Amino acid sequence: MSVLSLLTAPLTIWAVLALTPGVPAKDRSALCPPEPRESPAREAQWNRALNHLTVLGRSLPAAPDAQLWMPVDGVHVRDVADTWGAVREGARHHAGQDVFAPPGTFVRSSTTGVVWRIGSSVNGGQWVYVLGAGGRRYYYAHLGRVNRALREGQAVTSRTILGTVGNSGNAGATPAHLHFSVFTAYRPGEGCRFLAINPLPLLRDR
Numbered sequence: 478m479s480v481l482s483l484l485t486a487p488l489t490i491w492a493v494l495a496l497t498p499g500v501p502a503k504d505r506s507a508l509c510p511p512e513p514r515e516s517p518a519r520e521a522q523w524n525r526a527l528n529h530l531t532v533l534g535r536s537l538p539a540a541p542d543a544q545l546w547m548p549v550d551g552v553h554v555r556d557v558a559d560t561w562g563a564v565r566e567g568a569r570h571h572a573g574q575d576v577f578a579p580p581g582t583f584v585r586s587s588t589t590g591v592v593w594r595i596g597s598s599v600n601g602g603q604w605v606y607v608l609g610a611g612g613r614r615y616y617y618a619h620l621g622r623v624n625r626a627l628r629e630g631q632a633v634t635s636r637t638i639l640g641t642v643g644n645s646g647n648a649g650a651t652p653a654h655l656h657f658s659v660f661t662a663y664r665p666g667e668g669c670r671f672l673a674i675n676p677l678p679l680l681r682d683r
């Protein structure tokens with residue numbers, strides 16, 4: 478990419494967003510990333526997990542966390558380049574933030590909560606989802622390693638190590654980083670199962 482195109486890239490991104498029909502400016506505060514087509518077995522697994530959220534969230538407060546602790550050790554919030562909504566391959570919009578750190582750096586839960594799912598996928602690589610207060614789901618992806626002691630259904634605090642920074646999934650050609658997404662409470666029948674909000678304004682240094 479030339480220097481000129483690098484300089485103009487952010488402008489282009491926002492021009493594209495502004496010109497996308499049916500997407501008023503105010504609606505960019507939340508994004509509904511397209512979900513990959515899954516096998517029927519995997520889809521059934523997701524549906525079971527989504528239905529299980531209500532049960533899992535019973536012990537958690539009803540109001541979502543007003544602030545989230547920086548999930549990567551040794552990184553300051555001011556060091557995170559805001560890439561919320563940036564256009565990525567396949568015209569997808571970046572529905573989270575990337576926190577760059579050396580591979581192996583500990584990733585901790587941003588909040589108190591319960592481990593919802595531990596798994597892997599083509600794009601996300603190795604990932605952990607934590608269910609937090611208010612039904613919010615926190616997604617930690619591209620992990621190098623998942624904490625072997627971690628189990629689905631386990632309670633976590635903001636000190637719990639979920640895994641380490643890596644570049645698993647579609648981040649193979651990118652320096653190691655945590656992809657961090659925050660999804661609002663799941664509401665059956667609402668259409669978007671994973672409605673993402675920008676984590677950056679909520680993040681705080683530890």
Ligand SMILES: [Zn+2]
Nearest residue numbers: 573574575656
């Ligand atoms: Zn990302």
